[in-house]
Amino acid sequence: MNLEIITPDKKVFEGEVDSIILPGKNGQFQLLKDHAPMVSTLLKGDLTYDIKGKTETIIVDGGVLEVSKNRVLVLAEAVI
Template identity: 50%
Template sequence: MYLEIITPDQRVFAGEVISAQFPGVKGSFQVLNNHAPLISLLERGKVTIRTTQGEQAVTVDGGVVEVLDNKITVLAEAVLS
């Protein structure tokens, strides 16, 4: 499954992932391969990305996530360091 995380000024992550966990406004949720279509608001928090190379995290300052046909698109307000 393909994940892309972008902000108004940069592409933060783009690539194949095994799973991704998101800070939804109504609680944390995880997306795996063949997930049902979904659009959700994100609150400030950690997006955990699991790939074949390991796990990494990106902290977003809110945004929107869309899941459709094994592609996840995150439009983040900003990425915090």
Template identity: 50%
Template sequence: MYLEIITPDKRVYEGDVTSAQFPGINGGFEVLNNHAPLISALGNGTVKITPTTGAQVFFNIDGGVVEVQNNKIIVLAEAVTA
């Protein structure tokens, strides 16, 4: 899967991942390869990414929206800290 995390100021992350966990407004959820299409609001919390080529990466976000479609994940976040 391909993941992009974008804020109003910059692109924070882009690359291939095997999984991504998100802080949904009604609870956390995980996206894996071939996930059904999805649009969800995100709350404040930690995004946990497992890249295909390395150790897990964590980002703290201040809310936003995630879209999943055709093995591509786009996160539009208010603000992100690593």
């Protein structure tokens, strides 16, 4: 699935990932390929994504998430 992480200042990341773990209001949640469409708010915390077995982590300072047709768009307030 395609992940795009954007802040008001810049595009932080764009690429194909295998899975994503995000900081939600009720705790962390995971997205995998073919996830149902959704919109969610994000809290401050670790956003972790896997690319071919390699794990990367970015700390987001809140934001909004949209999932649709294997495309995940994260509009982060800031990346720390």
